[in-house]
Amino acid sequence: MAFSSWAQYRVNGTIFDSSTGEHLVAATVYDTLGQSGTVSNEYGFFTLKIRDKRVVLNCSYVGYRSLDLPLELDSDTSMNLYLKPSLELEEVTVSARSGDREFLSSQMSAHSINHMEAHRMPLLFGETDLIKSLQYLPGISSGVEGTSGILVRGGGSDQNLILLDGVPVYNVNHLFGLFSVFNGDAVNSATIYKGGFPARYSGRLSSVLDVRLKEGNMQEFHGSASVGLIAAKLMLEGPIIKDKTSFLISARRTYADILSYPVQYMINKSNGQAAKNYYGYFFHDINAKINHKFSDRSRLYLSTYAGKDEFYNKDNSEIYDMSTGQSVDSHYQYGFSWGNWTSSLRWNHIWSGSVFSNLTVSYSTFKHTEYEESQPYYSMSGSDSTTPVLEDEYYSRVKDLALGLDLNMKPFKGHDIRTGIKGNLYNFEPGTSLDEYYFPEQGVISQRSGADTVRASQWTAFLEDDFGIGKRFRANLGFNASLFLVEGRQYFNPEPRISARYLLSDRLVMKASYSHMSQNLHLLTNAMVGLPTDSWVPSTSTLPPETSRQAAIGLNYKFRPGIRFSLEGFYKDMDNVVEYAEGAELQMNDENWEDKVLTGSGEAYGLEFYAVKETGKLTGSLAYTLSKTTRQFDEINNGEPFPYKYDRRHDLSITANWQMKKHISLGAVWVLASGTNVTVQDHSYYNPLLLGDPNGGSGGVPVNLQSEQDLIRNFSERNGYELPMYHRLDLGINFEKEKKRGNRTWSFGVYNIYSRKNVFYVYNYQGTFEGSEVEEKRVYQVTMLPFLPYARYSFRF
Amino acid sequence: MKRLIYITVVLSALCSCEVDVSDEFRDQQNLFVVSGEVVAGEAPRINLSRTITMAEVDTLLYLNEAQLEMGKNDHSFVLDPIGEGFYLNEDLILEPGDVLSLECSGEGLPDASISTRIPEYPLVTDIQFQVDDAFNFTLELSIEDPASVLDYYTFYIMGWSREIVHNYNFDTDEFLIDTSNIFRAYNIWISDPVIEYTGGPRQFNFYDLSDPWGQYFHFSDKQIDGTKHSLTVRNNLARIYNDSIPEIYVHVVKKDQHYFSFIESYIQYDPFPAQDFLQAVQVYSNIDGGFGLLTTESRVIDTIDLSEWYSDPEFLEHMNPAAD
DSSP: OOGGGGOOEEEEEEEEETTTOOBOTTOEEEETTTTEEEEOOTTSEEEEEESSSEEEEEEEOTTBOOEEEEEEOSSOEEEEEEEOBOOSGGGOOOOHHHHHHHHHSSOOSEEEEOHHHHHHSOOBTTBOOHHHHHTTSTTEEESSTTOOOEEETTOOGGGEEEEETTEEOSOOEEGGGTEESOOGGGEEEEEEESSSOOTTOOSOSSEEEEEEEOOOOSSSOEEEEEEOSSEEEEEEEEEEETTTEEEEEEEEEEOHHHHHHHHHHHHHHHHTOSOEEEEEEEEEEEEEEEEEEEETTEEEEEEEEEEEEEEEEEEEEEEEETTTTEEEEEEEEEEEEEEEEEEEEEEEEEETTTEEEEEEEEEEEEEEEEEEEEESOOBTTBOOTTOOEEEEEEEEEEEEEEEEEEEEEOSSTTEEEEEEEEEEEEEEEEEEEEEEEEETTTEEEEEEEEOOOEEEEEEEEEEEEEEEETTTEEEEEEEEEEEEEETTEEEEEEEEEEEEEEESSSSEEEEEEEEEEEEOEEEEOOSSSOOTTOEEEEOOSSSOOEEEEEEEEEEEEEEETTEEEEEEEEEEEEEEEEEEOTTOOSOOOOTTGGGGEEEEEEEEEEEEEEEEEOSSSEEEEEEEEEEEEEEEOTTSGGGOOEEOTTOOSEEEEEEEEEEEETTEEEEEEEEEEOOOEEOOEEEEEEOHHHHTSTTSTTTTOOOOTTOGGGEEEEEOSTTOEEOOOEEEEEEEEEEEEEETTEEEEEEEEEESTTOOOOEEEEEEEEEEOTTOOSEEEEEEEEEEOOSEEEEEEEEEO | OHHHHHHHHHHHHHEEEEEEOGGGGTTOOOOEEEEEEEETTSOOEEEEEEOEETTSOOOOOBOOSOEEEEEETTEEEEEEEEETTEEEOTTOOOOTTOEEEEEEEOTTSOOEEEEEEOOOOOEEEEEEEEEOTTOEEEEEEEEEOOTTSOOEEEEEEEEEEEEEEEEEETTTTEEEEEEEEEEEEOOEEOOOTTOOEEEETTEEEEOOTTSOEESOEEEESTTTTTSEEEEEEEEEHHHHOOSSOOEEEEEEEEEOHHHHHHHHHHTTOOSSOSOTTSOOOOOOOOOBTSEEEEEEEEEEEEEEEOHHHHTOHHHHHHHOGGGO
16 A cells, blocks of 8 residues: 555635635535545535545536546645535536435534525515425424524424524514524525534524525625515625625615505594594514624634514604693504614634634623603593603513634544634523603602522533544534522533434435534523513523434435435423413513413424425425424313424425526415414313302302403313414516626516415404394404515615 | 403404304203212211203202212112202211222213222321410411321311301391301411312412411322321411310321312412413312212311310400400
8 A cells, every 4th residue: 555645635725616716614625535525514614634636626516517626746735715606507517426416415404504595485575584485394394484593303483593694683583583694695604403403503403594694795896686575675795894894784764654654644633633543563673783804714703693573652642631621642662672782793704724723702681662752641540640651661681691612523534523712601681671750840750670690600611523434424423511500500411413314325314413512501481472572581490401312314315416305203301491381471570480381391293294306496395394383281171291382393395497588587485284272261160169069259240241251261182273274376487687787687576466365363252243233153263374476675785 | 351352352243143153052961960979987978960051051969869879898889869959878987097989870860870989097196286465376286197108188277266247137137147056167377388278169369378367278298298297287276266165186197199289270370261272181080980979088086175275354355346
């Protein structure tokens, strides 16, 4: 054996989009002679050990022309690789190796989102939504119709770790979840993990969504703008110092409040009311990022996201002042708002020996507020001449400050090692009420009440090794350990992880994984809708961390380049999942909020089938999930296990995108799923303690048939009523055209084209109805989001 | 509440419609509602009605033609209808420790059944009644709780009270003021952390040590298991005075667990929820195949004679100072 065959050299570098300078995440680098390869990490960095001096590196990425690079090595080498986008879809040739990335990886239960594809899919209200496109994947279902929540393998919406440039986002909903906070124009890449979690991720039980923003074009100025039915967007990017410093800024805002103002003005005017009453809603968000390159080995990123939703009612009127006997101007305003703010400062450095380091300091906060302002303020007992101003605010907030260092290295051939440490400081305010009265003469009188602020910290360390044994076996073995400190209590969470694959043939691979996860943050949410009023609370001395164990096994079959099939089975059990106690109110302005919370267990298992075609004029996917999910709480349902609200036995999604002409594409989505499970009021009966006593109970008063108080409305077994099956078809068409200054796209389409009346909830009502004076009781199904057309104009330059 | 309004506004804007699906629920099966408080030493009196389904107008429908069979320690007894949904067998006297079963059938409804047991009598000792110069009285008694058995207690004092009744006469358009003797539970003061709930069938409350007044006091033995526990009751004779019947009756009742489970759920139940999206509360029922509650109890009643004080001239003067 020649000595030269053991002369190992290291090749490392970063892979970029040649047109924008953006790094490419999970691009493939393959040594065609040595037949070994790797993929770039979330910062585009790769390192590869080469056995021979001569090497031909093939670098590829979906949607880009692959690059073959012959090299003659005599030492370790660093290089940046630039891939050219393939603009014309019909000419896209995705190399076999690029399509093989997921096939050959030891990682299972993960999907990378093609955001370009997401742009071409039919849109609700014309808005591209990254999270909605996740709902078309197997094992991932939506919550309430049309919303951006995702429920992964039987987990709750709070069990998803959603990272924006590595910073957790605590609420991803705009407009009650109809849109997510992710602005598609600013997103570079997104990967979701449903199981087989790499050890570098921790903190949630059911999924990790890692979203990376674009970094800003280092070469030239570009941008895009779009106008949809309810929102407008603008994105600008470019160099501040060419090849050195770039920026990206992207913003959007809805304009329903602005457009509806003249209508409300006319209504107020035509009614001739003294009161001028206006309702409004808006959301806006902004993403900004600055990227500075000190050298090819060293970069600094500063990124921030800020978003806010606000719903308000303003009422200006004249009212009668009882103390003076005169009319006075009255101003009344109430509403609520919610929003996230995340920021991160990140330093990436490639050290000698191809050690890639990432040092990050980040801050994330989420706050929702309900407010009321009244001037003058009249109490129930009447008014007086002091005419105070009342400001009343209720809020809930979580703050998360983190500092972390992680390293990526290849000390031995075939071993890709990642390790890191992280510290988080948390500040939770589960619910605080603040009432302030401004008296002209006495000044401000404040009253503060609610739950105590809870401070906590978490210290995390991880180590993972992605390695191969022979050509057929590859595994990612990892361990994550965290220590959560709160209220003098310590929770140590050791979490072993393993994910492995075994090549049965060139086309067939078997994968298996096991993950132990823990979660020290809990979202207290009501059972019906995803409200921004949900409160984040930590594990406390009486509320232990949630934990889960998930095992999965699957087969991946590569039919031909660009066409793959996968079949996965999983089993997951969860402990200490939280739920509001029966009858608990949603607001948490209660010092003893822990008394309102129940802890129980959960179980989920299922089978997922996924077929995807990524190349050619017709692309698309088919995802089918057969699963069962239950919860068990000692205090609910007599302690018996009950179906989870979103326990969907069957969940099928079919997506298709047809590039019918060079500039015209058609998109379609069809979704079919078992109905959600709801708790309905099924029987009523009169209070048995009153009926059972011939004297009418101990109070001596018999049942009052007219009194609702003597009637008990029984609710079915928790989540015991399954709503009718859910299905809908969305169609969209995109017309793209190259203009002098850029690319414009007109998008038209329809959400729920056959206007399927998908049921949101069921209720009954007793009363008299039109055409009859006899009292009746009727049962109604409430449906949402019927046939909804959209139009959208966007321009990229 | 305001949030609900906002949400309703937004959702209403997005809702396509409401669909009347009442017909789908017309065939929903009614179920038995069994109601009864079985008392040791007495004949069982059970009430039967049926549930109101989702699409039925709220109404109380007693069932008088069902078959009711009660099993007592492996012997069966038929209960006969006596009207207004009640069923009775006066030959059947139940005793503490009896194991009961009840089978309901007929009326075209699915069968319903219950199985329960009558608790032992509570052991009440050391009853003392004292009155001070201001006619404040203190009643002390001890409950000896057996160890290692789950026990549930209800405590109250019954008696006659003279109440003023206002009757409106429509013919003369005048109020007629009269007095009436009413047998009822007195409002009394017990400051004791073992108490868990207060209140009666319409309204149970969590016991509040800062305001320890109530008529009915309910507690389990979780804090006093296997111990001899003393209860101290205070009030003033003037508040319970009745000039014709100078007696009060101290009730110590041992209840079964079903009664407590009912209280625990009913106290969470709100017939007028302020928020439609609240987590639904299931009121406890121990009827298999139906709804309702069959509870059992054994009670000890001690009578306290107050004639000594009620005939005291000082007390009478205190009660009627205008008599001079």
